[in-house]
Amino acid sequence: xxxxxxxxxxxxxxxxxxxxxxxxxxxxxxxxxxxxxxxxxxxxxxxxxxxxxxxxxxxxxxxxxxxxxxxxxxxxxxxxxxxxxxxxxxxxxxxxxxxxxxxxxxxxxxxxxxxxxxxxxxxxxxxxxxxxxxxxxxxxxxxxxxxxxxxxxxxxxxxxxxxxxxxxxxxxxxxxxxxxxxxxxxxxxxxxxxxxxxxx
Amino acid sequence: xxxxxxxxxxxxxxxxxxxxxxxxxxxxxxxxxxxxxxxxxxxxxxxxxxxxxxxxxxxxxxxxxxxxxxxxxxxxxxxxxxxxxxxxxxxxxxxxxxxxxxxxxxxxxxxxxxxxxxxxxxxxxxxxxxxxxxxxxxxxxxxxxxxxxxxxxxxxxxxxxxxxxxxxxxxxxxxxxxxxxxxxxxxxxxxxx
Numbered sequence: 001x002x003x004x005x006x007x008x009x010x011x012x013x014x015x016x017x018x019x020x021x022x023x024x025x026x027x028x029x030x031x032x033x034x035x036x037x038x039x040x041x042x043x044x045x046x047x048x049x050x051x052x053x054x055x056x057x058x059x060x061x062x063x064x065x066x067x068x069x070x071x072x073x074x075x076x077x078x079x080x081x082x083x084x085x086x087x088x089x090x091x092x093x094x095x096x097x098x099x100x101x102x103x104x105x106x107x108x109x110x111x112x113x114x115x116x117x118x119x120x121x122x123x124x125x126x127x128x129x130x131x132x133x134x135x136x137x138x139x140x141x142x143x144x145x146x147x148x149x150x151x152x153x154x155x156x157x158x159x160x161x162x163x164x165x166x167x168x169x170x171x172x173x174x175x176x177x178x179x180x181x182x183x184x185x186x187x188x189x190x191x192x193x194x195x196x197x198x199x200x
Numbered sequence: 201x202x203x204x205x206x207x208x209x210x211x212x213x214x215x216x217x218x219x220x221x222x223x224x225x226x227x228x229x230x231x232x233x234x235x236x237x238x239x240x241x242x243x244x245x246x247x248x249x250x251x252x253x254x255x256x257x258x259x260x261x262x263x264x265x266x267x268x269x270x271x272x273x274x275x276x277x278x279x280x281x282x283x284x285x286x287x288x289x290x291x292x293x294x295x296x297x298x299x300x301x302x303x304x305x306x307x308x309x310x311x312x313x314x315x316x317x318x319x320x321x322x323x324x325x326x327x328x329x330x331x332x333x334x335x336x337x338x339x340x341x342x343x344x345x346x347x348x349x350x351x352x353x354x355x356x357x358x359x360x361x362x363x364x365x366x367x368x369x370x371x372x373x374x375x376x377x378x379x380x381x382x383x384x385x386x387x388x389x390x391x392x393x
Contacts, residue, residue, distance in 0.1 A: 106253050106280025107361040110307055117306035120279060127284070148304060155300035160277060161285040165270075 115147045122146055126153075128162045246357045253280040253356050256349040261368050264349070277301070278364040280356050286365060291316050291325060294367075296332040302363060303336045311339045311355060315348030315366035345369045 047054050103109065105120050113119055126146060129137040139157065143150040235241055247255045247267045256278070258265040263273040266283070275286040288298050302312055316325065326342065333340050343351060345366050352364035
């Protein structure tokens with residue numbers, strides 16, 4: 001029912017809406033909203049009791065205005081202080097918040113390596129050295145230097161090698177695909193049932 | 201009866217706390233959803249991202265192509281950012297001695313992906329390699345090379361300390377797509393053989 005009424009009354013309500021709205025907002029000074037009855041009475045009473053003070057309150061106070069203009073607020077962030085020293089000097093708290101740098105071999109390398117073990121960096125180093133200068137870097141020397149057993153070093157240098165990089169001198173020669181030229185397609189033939197000949 | 205029920209409940213709770221590992225749900229919340237709205241879904245190809253380390257782009261019966269445009273001939277041992285030749289001929293040559301480097305590396309490898317070429321027929325290889333794995337506490341993942349390459353790429357992209365010991369497979373199923381990609385790479389797509 002309410003909707004029916006609003007559908008009927010809306011054209012009347014919205015009649016000439018835009019021009020009315022423009023008239024209101026194009027006023028030099030907006031009309032103040034009406035005051036409450038009690039407030040209005042209070043203002044009237046104040047004006048009657050001490051009119052000079054009331055008039056003064058309406059006028060602009062240059063002194064106060066100047067004070068307001070003189071106020072200038074500045075602020076600064078406190079300097080970041082490093083956290084208090086850790087109780088243990090051996091395990092200080094982290095102070096560096098920057099990202100961990102990318103490691104050369106893709107993992108964090110340990111500072112201490114137990115006997116009988118080797119880091120990948122050193123392993124690559126001794127494999128390469130032995131491969132290029134086997135007389136200068138014999139297995140016994142590598143085993144002694146990296147605290148490994150000679151048997152292990154023997155196996156490592158036997159089964160793991162450094163690559164030799166080969167760059168073709170002629171770039172103009174086009175390489176060819178080494179795999180099968182004809183793709184492996186499977187063609188299926190479906191057997192169809194046919195009517196036997198010579199029969200009706 | 202009520203007290204009996206309560207005691208039963210207490211006991212079951214205790215058993216659950218001790219023996220059941222509750223699966224966390226945070227991972228699924230933190231991980232970005234694959235569908236991010238209309239026209240916003242993005243796709244990252246692992247092998248093209250340079251900072252993720254070495255990866256295998258292609259395999260053939262003679263070797264591997266890495267994502268740094270290098271072709272490696274023969275069996276290889278690949279680490280997150282380095283590669284070594286592996287001096288073994290076939291799966292029969294894989295002995296504890298040929299895996300000796302993995303036993304002495306510090307820090308210990310998270311996982312070794314062993315690509316054994318073609319798919320294994322029986323469990324004789326496992327029987328041979330299992331005591332060695334247990335002795336050195338190595339995590340070995342034995343896979344056909346084709347799957348091993350993909351596994352290595354993925355584990356490496358996750359930033360794990362992974363090594364791949366890979367033998368080139370003897371048989372490969374090439375598809376039309378492989379052939380097209382190869383022709384595109386060699387830029388002889390429109391040439392007749």
